[in-house]
Each structure stands twice: as C-alpha cells, then as structure tokens.
C-alpha cells in the first residue's frame with residue numbers, strides 16, 4: 001500500500017477547511033441529495049463526500065457506508081486530491097497503490113473507486129465526491145463528465161458556506177465565521193476551565209494607504225497583514241478580519257507569556273515585511289487584548305468589547321506620542 005503524499009498547499013487547504021467549519025458537523029441534506037443522486041445514477045452501493053483532514057478523511061455525506069471517517073494513510077481520496085483529474089481505480093486488486101489497502105482487503109471491500117476532487121472557491125482541493133463498488137467496473141468519458149457535474153454541485157455548496165463564513169479578500173474568517181467558531185471555542189474554554197485571550201488589531205493610518213497609493217495597494221496591505229497573523233499564530237487559534245482594517249484572534253488555552261511571544265513574533269515579522277517590501281509606507285497596527293482565566297470566565301461579546309476598548313486606548317496613546325515634539329527628533 002502507498003500512503004498518499006501531502007499536497008504542497010496543505011496548510012492553506014486545512015486552514016480553508018477550518019474556516020468553512022464543516023468538519024464534524026451534522027449530516028446536511030444539501031450534500032446528502034448529491035450523494036443519493038450519484039448512487040442512483042451510477043447504480044453503485046457507496047457514494048461519499050469525503051474531506052481530507054490532517055490525519056483522517058471525514059465524510060460530510062455517506063451513502064451506503066456506516067463509518068464517518070477513516071485514517072488518511074489508507075484513504076483513496078488522499079491520493080485523489082493531488083490533482084484536478086478524476087482518480088480512477090477500476091480494480092483495486094490490480095493497483096499496487098491499493099491492492100493490500102485494509103479498505104480493500106477488509107470492509108468495506110473496495111474494488112472500484114472513482115473520486116473527483118472538490119475545491120473551495122479559493123482553489124484548494126478539500127476532498128472528493130467519490131464512488132465505491134465491491135466489484136471491478138469500467139468508467140467511460142460520459143461517466144466522468146457526469147461525476148464532474150455532480151462534484152460541481154458539491155463545490156457550489158462549499159461556495160455558499162464560504163460566502164457566509166469567509167472574508168474573500170484575505171481568506172480569513174469574516175465576522176460571522178468568527179462569532180460562530182469563537183463562540184464554540186469560548187464555551188469549550190469555559191467548560192474546561194482553560195484560559196483564553198482575545199486580541200483586537202486595527203491597522204494604523206490605513207485610510208492614508210488607500211488615499212495615497214490606491215485601493216489595490218490597500219488590499220495588498222490587508223492581505224499581507226492577514227498572512228502575518230496566519231504565520232505568527234497557531235493553527236488552532238481563531239483568526240478573522242471582522243471589519244475594514246480590523247482583525248481579531250482568539251488564542252485558547254494560552255497563558256500571558258505565550259500571547260506575549262506571539263505578539264513579539266508578529267512585530268518582528270511585520271518589521272521584516274516593511275523592510276523587504278519597501279512600499280513607501282510602513283504597515284503598523286494598534287492592538288488590545290482581553291483575557292479570561294479559569295476562575296473568571298467571560299462571554300465572547302465581553303472579550304470583544306474589552307479588547308476593542310484596549311486597542312482604542314493604545315491607538316490614542318500612539319497617536320498622542322506621534323504628535324509630541326520628542327517623537328519628531
């Protein structure tokens with residue numbers, strides 16, 4: 001058996017899966033309708049919408065299969081997401097990649113596999129719409145075209161989720177996506193008596209970047225800052241752009257020192273970016289934070305209000321400092 005290699009866009013791919021908030025969710029009729037249709041059209045026992053996560057494939061929709069996930073190393077779909085083409089395995093017994101795969105030698109006894117990658121609007125292959133049979137079988141060009149059409153319907157559902165939850169410019173969660181994701185995380189921290197910190201960022205003088213260098217440059221600045229947040233914070237932190245030049249990050253299970261280290265990393269990376277990019281201005285931000293400890297849990301809304309107020313106070317301080325005569329010397 002050959003375990004599937006990791007695609008080059010793996011980090012961004014998994015980040016997209018996270019902001020879509022689709023993993024481990026309840027069955028959804030919008031996806032089930034597509035897999036039911038696939039099973040009926042192709043007269044096959046099993047049709048799945050499989051999403052490839054870090055160490056597993058998780059089935060958003062499964063017709064004809066009781067399990068909701070398998071490990072990634074045995075997944076056919078892990079291979080299928082490596083290209084835009086349909087992965088076709090007419091007879092797994094004759095394919096060295098899969099002949100001794102436990103899903104072939106044991107239940108569900110896969111002999112035939114056809115998987116069409118399904119992409120997010122940002123172009124990342126999140127998983128597949130796939131068909132499985134216990135018998136070897138053929139699959140002609142017409143069949144492939146039909147499977148592609150059905151996969152497109154899955155992608156349309158992703159697009160709807162994406163529009164609702166994701167900020168199109170930066171690929172981070174939008175306000176709604178943040179509130180939904182961060183709401184769960186805060187509840188989890190409250191239940192387990194874990195600390196959490198909310199950081200509220202606002203770019204400094206951003207209007208001036210738009211006014212002097214144009215909107216496209218402003219967009220570049222927003223995307224660059226989003227990229228830095230993604231790079232400097234942990235994959236488990238919830239990061240979002242919630243307004244024009246306003247960004248938030250919810251760090252869960254994080255002590256103050258860790259938060260301080262993350263902020264140091266961010267300042268250092270921002271300085272490096274400003275030096276490297278030489279855009280005629282320096283990107284900068286004000287930030288405020290609010291924390292809840294194990295014995296003093298807070299609601300998300302309170303954390304947001306407190307962190308926003310702290311950010312605003314820092315912004316006032318920074319602009320006052322910029323106006324003092326000492327600052328100009």
Ligand SMILES: Nc1nc2c(ncn2[C@@H]2O[C@H](COP(=O)(O)OP(=O)(O)OP(=O)(O)O)[C@@H](O)[C@H]2O)c(=O)[nH]1
Pocket residue numbers: 169202203204205206207208210214215216217218219222243244245315
């Ligand atoms: N390029 C670009 N600009 C945007 C976008 N969304 C909002 N803006 C602009 O962001 C600016 C935000 O305004 P302010 O919050 O007053 O910006 P600021 O100059 O950073 O002000 P301070 O926060 O006081 O430093 C406005 O000029 C908006 O037009 C966007 O998606 N792209």
